[in-house]
Amino acid sequence: MRLAYRGAPFHGWQCQPGEVTVQSVIEAALSTIMRTDMKIVGAGRTDTGVNARMMVAHFDVTEPLAEPGQLVRKLNALVGKDIAIEEIYEVGTESHARFDATSRTYHYYAVTSKSPFFYPLSWKAPAGLDFDKMNEAAALLLETSDFTSFAKLHTDAKTNICRVTKARWEQVGPDAWVFVITADRFLRNMVRAVVGTLVEVGRGKMSVDRFAEVIAKKDRCAAGTSMPGHALYLWDVTYPEGTRRSSDA
Structure with a gap:
């Protein structure tokens, strides 16, 4: 389905x-x-x-x-x-x-100007966010395997190991951005915690080096605040070829 x-x-x-x-x-x-x-x-x-x-x-x-x-x-x-x-x-x-899913992709939408149409399904970002710095920090996620710093505490997850293959902010309009992240699996609350910490970088409250230290600490308390859920979308799920049976099989 x-x-x-x-x-x-x-x-x-x-x-x-x-x-x-x-x-x-x-x-x-x-x-x-x-x-x-x-x-x-x-x-x-x-x-x-x-x-x-x-x-x-x-x-x-x-x-x-x-x-x-x-x-x-x-x-x-x-x-x-x-x-x-x-x-x-x-x-x-x-x-x-x-x-059986081989990857999942999430999108997090942010707009930099006030809109009466976008607010229910996107996050109103503050002016002056440095998306280049945020992308510099996000690139470190591709070199990371242990995402404990971005995992919700006290869950039933047996491991906090994930393989992220894409993590990047992309501009999709004059005042609109989307954070795209793809991985083989995600931990509970992981994407919102990642975005919240990247926003700290974009605001100048956290350096890229400090972002790397947050990852290395493996401590959720070191990372930023989780972002609101209304701007987050499960965007795509992929499966091995042949999972779906053809109509004439």
Whole structure:
């Protein structure tokens, strides 16, 4: 299942007791349509308020779906305006939306001028941010493997090792920037902590050398404040070639 959602109305992706989450809404709709208790597994666990341009999830059925497109339409009628189910397709019986993903890309959007249109889905950056210095610091992330300094404390993560292959601020308009970061995996709250620390560099409150020291310390308290979730998007998820079964297979 390929889908997108606006994160503001939800308490994150993952099901939590007493909370409305993206996963719980889709599972309820899918269970209603399939007339049995259905569970889905997502490619990641976005936090409260975080958006997804592209999320992938898998679910199991005992028989192939005769009309996946019809299921898409039925789900979209039930999940509400803030979730869009875009496609449902068949994969191998052992395929796993989370464990099989080879990379994930997040975008964090910032605007440098006030806008009545962009504020719900982007961060209003202060004037004078030095994006060149921020990119100089961001380049150090490609040389890093241990991201403990940017990891939320007291989680169930077994390791804080990640492989980042891209981390860069790109200008996408006269007053608009986006931080693009791609890695094989992400830790909880990692992107927002990275962006918050880079912003300290951009404001001149932290040098690039100090940013390197923050990484080396492996201490979350040394890094900057986490950024608001409303400007963050899970942008893309990739899988090995052949994961998706062709229609004539």
